[in-house]
Amino acid sequence: MMRWPLPPRLPAAEPAGPVDRETVASLVARMDAAAQRRLGRGLAIRHVNTGSCNGCELETRALTGVLYELSRFGLRFVDSPAHADVLLVTGPLTQNLRRALEQAWDAVPDPKWVVALGDCAVDGGVFKGSYATLGGTGNAVPVDLTIGGCPPSPSRILAGLRALLEANSAR
Amino acid sequence: MTRIAAILHGTPQQPSRPWPRFVVSRAQWSALLRENLTLLGAWADTTHVHALFANNATPDPPTDPLACLIVSIEVEVGFYPALSPVHPGAAWFERAIHDLWGHKAADGEDRPWLDHGHWPQTHPLAARPGPRPPAADPPEFVEVAGSALMQWPIGPIGSGIAEAAHLRLTLDGTAIVRAEARLGYTHKGVLTLMRGKSPRVAARFAARLAGDATVAHAIAFARATEAALDIAPPPRAIALRAVMAALERTTTRLDDLGTLAALLGATHLHGQCGLWQEYLRRGLAAAFGHRMCMDCVVPGGVAGDADPMGLSALRPILEALLDDLPSIRAGFARDSLAARLTGLGRCATEGDAADRCARRLDAIAADVALVVPLLSDLPEGPANVALPSHSGEGLGLSSSARGDIRHWIRIDNGQIAAAFPIDPGWHRWPLAEAGLVGAEAADAEAICVSFGLPVSGMDL
Ligand code: SF4
Numbered sequence: 361m362m363r364w365p366l367p368p369r370l371p372a373a374e375p376a377g378p379v380d381r382e383t384v385a386s387l388v389a390r391m392d393a394a395a396q397r398r399l400g401r402g403l404a405i406r407h408v409n410t411g412s413c414n415g416c417e418l419e420t421r422a423l424t425g426v427l428y429e430l431s432r433f434g435l436r437f438v439d440s441p442a443h444a445d446v447l448l449v450t451g452p453l454t455q456n457l458r459r460a461l462e463q464a465w466d467a468v469p470d471p472k473w474v475v476a477l478g479d480c481a482v483d484g485g486v487f488k489g490s491y492a493t494l495g496g497t498g499n500a501v502p503v504d505l506t507i508g509g510c511p512p513s514p515s516r517i518l519a520g521l522r523a524l525l526e527a528n529s530a531r
Numbered sequence: 532m533t534r535i536a537a538i539l540h541g542t543p544q545q546p547s548r549p550w551p552r553f554v555v556s557r558a559q560w561s562a563l564l565r566e567n568l569t570l571l572g573a574w575a576d577t578t579h580v581h582a583l584f585a586n587n588a589t590p591d592p593p594t595d596p597l598a599c600l601i602v603s604i605e606v607e608v609g610f611y612p613a614l615s616p617v618h619p620g621a622a623w624f625e626r627a628i629h630d631l632w633g634h635k636a637a638d639g640e641d642r643p644w645l646d647h648g649h650w651p652q653t654h655p656l657a658a659r660p661g662p663r664p665p666a667a668d669p670p671e672f673v674e675v676a677g678s679a680l681m682q683w684p685i686g687p688i689g690s691g692i693a694e695a696a697h698l699r700l701t702l703d704g705t706a707i708v709r710a711e712a713r714l715g716y717t718h719k720g721v722l723t724l725m726r727g728k729s730p731r732v733a734a735r736f737a738a739r740l741a742g743d744a745t746v747a748h749a750i751a752f753a754r755a756t757e758a759a760l761d762i763a764p765p766p767r768a769i770a771l772r773a774v775m776a777a778l779e780r781t782t783t784r785l786d787d788l789g790t791l792a793a794l795l796g797a798t799h800l801h802g803q804c805g806l807w808q809e810y811l812r813r814g815l816a817a818a819f820g821h822r823m824c825m826d827c828v829v830p831g832g833v834a835g836d837a838d839p840m841g842l843s844a845l846r847p848i849l850e851a852l853l854d855d856l857p858s859i860r861a862g863f864a865r866d867s868l869a870a871r872l873t874g875l876g877r878c879a880t881e882g883d884a885a886d887r888c889a890r891r892l893d894a895i896a897a898d899v900a901l902v903v904p905l906l907s908d909l910p911e912g913p914a915n916v917a918l919p920s921h922s923g924e925g926l927g928l929s930s931s932a933r934g935d936i937r938h939w940i941r942i943d944n945g946q947i948a949a950a951f952p953i954d955p956g957w958h959r960w961p962l963a964e965a966g967l968v969g970a971e972a973a974d975a976e977a978i979c980v981s982f983g984l985p986v987s988g989m990d991l
Contacts, residue, residue: 411990455650492650
């Protein structure tokens with residue numbers, strides 16, 4: 361038996377399952393009242409590459425495709441950190457990109473979320489201990505949510521982002 | 532005897548496979564630089580600088596023992612004779628060699644490349660690395676004369692979901708008069724991490740040099756290891772590698788095409804390319820256990836056998852893609868898009884963006900046509916062989932969507948003593964720098980995407 365049907369001729373976004381309750385609860389606990397008031401339903405995401413191998417980018421780009429259809433959840437990617445609610449950070453945080461991440465973080469208006477995407481961003485991944493890396497996003501800016509995997513699949517990334525969204529609008 | 536053979540006559544050969552490595556004198560080095568050779572890459576160890584050339588004068592590449600040349604020259608009091616005055620493409624390699632090993636190219640480039648002044652040490656691969664520098668220097672760019680010119684810095688964090696690189700454009704009004712890349716932002720210290728590891732463990736770093744060419748890098752690394760240890764992977768592994776590599780090239784080309792289409796406003800085409808990419812990734816996951824086949828290729832073969840059900844599901848996806856390819860082609864030929872692509876980022880060797888898109892589409896068709904019969908005729912047998920733990924040196928080649936990848940490796944009693952991967956990025960960025968000149972600044976991003984510019988693999 362095959363695991364999925366033949367590619368349909370007319371693609372449509374796939375059904376999305378439930379959001380992980382535990383992740384939502386822990387995120388809600390970290391939100392303060394001001395943040396809850398100011399962020400509406402919907403999140404603007406700015407991607408920041410801190411030395412990724414480009415694998416995490418491929419899977420994040422896949423999310424912008426027709427099968428995942430991010431916009432139905434109110435998630436969208438923006439070009440400027442000044443327009444972002446979320447920094448989606450990939451890569452093991454190379455020494456050469458630490459400053460760039462800090463600048464991007466400074467440019468995002470409060471309240472802001474930081475998501476460390478992929479094993480590298482979570483703790484440096486396989487590049488842990490190299491002279492050229494700092495061992496993940498958390499070593500430069502505070503991290504709110506980690507999404508592990510090398511790279512995490514688009515559905516796993518989406519699950520994390522939707523949990524963030526729910527945490528934002530649960531109140 | 533050819534002229535190159537005459538220059539190298541009597542030179543001691545290091546037992547490197549499949550081509551020997553020649554340790555040459557300074558006179559031989561400069562004689563070789565006058566020959567019709569193409570520089571493929573340059574790297575070093577603590578005592579020597581190594582250069583890899585393709586021999587353009589070779590009569591019969593597959594059998595000529597000098598079709599590919601690896602030559603080494605001893606570093607004397609910190610210096611070696613530069614390659615860049617003859618081979619301009621060597622400049623970035625020379626800068627990287629200085630940053631990593633501390634060897635200076637006499638009459639060559641010494642502006643930093645990978646080392647931006649933030650590492651806790653200098654020359655991390657030298658016998659004795661230096662102390663941390665006092666403060667980071669701002670990057671230097673080549674000045675362009677002219678008072679009306681403006682500098683436009685782009686990156687390292689650019690727009691979109693992309694790799695981190697810096698491009699310095701010099702503009703005259705809105706026209707680009709010079710483009711200079713500054714890379715090294717994503718340098719992760721991979722060569723140091725590989726050292727002292729077994730090839731099986733080090734393969735994980737090779738597979739993470741470039742996510743869009745993880746299979747291709749893993750294959751080049753595996754072939755280098757297999758050459759060094761003089762072993763051959765089983766036929767089934769060779770066939771499975773070919774399937775993974777061809778489908779990786781296809782997904783990367785679809786990604787490049789889709790990203791370019793989106794930038795130029797062809798959102799439908801972006802969706803179409805993304806869709807096929809996604810189906811292929813799901814197919815790869817079912818067949819090989821990972822959407823990008825990361826860590827699926829190992830020295831000695833493939834990590835595990837493929838799932839037969841997953842493999843059989845690949846075929847209908849590929850046939851459907853072949854059916855749909857003419858409509859993607861038609862999308863790129865549609866008037867509004869074709870008009871934007873024509874003349875965009877023209878360079879002498881590769882033509883314009885329209886030519887590059889057409890070549891990608893042709894390559895997709897060729898790769899899919901290669902995989903379909905392979906799938907129905909896979910050799911039986913084991914998926915891998917054990918690696919002996921002896922010593923050796925080898926060079927391995929593979930083909931990625933962005934061009935050839937080569938890995939050189941030296942193994943000492945089963946452990947990596949030195950390695951150097953040559954990513955196609957080293958050769959693609961200079962093409963883009965040339966292709967940007969004369970273009971409108973607003974087109975810079977589309978031009979770069981049309982070239983397909985990998986970063987992480989060459990940042991090491
Ligand atoms: S987590 Fe894996 S895929 Fe993502 S950047 Fe790191 S090595 Fe690449």
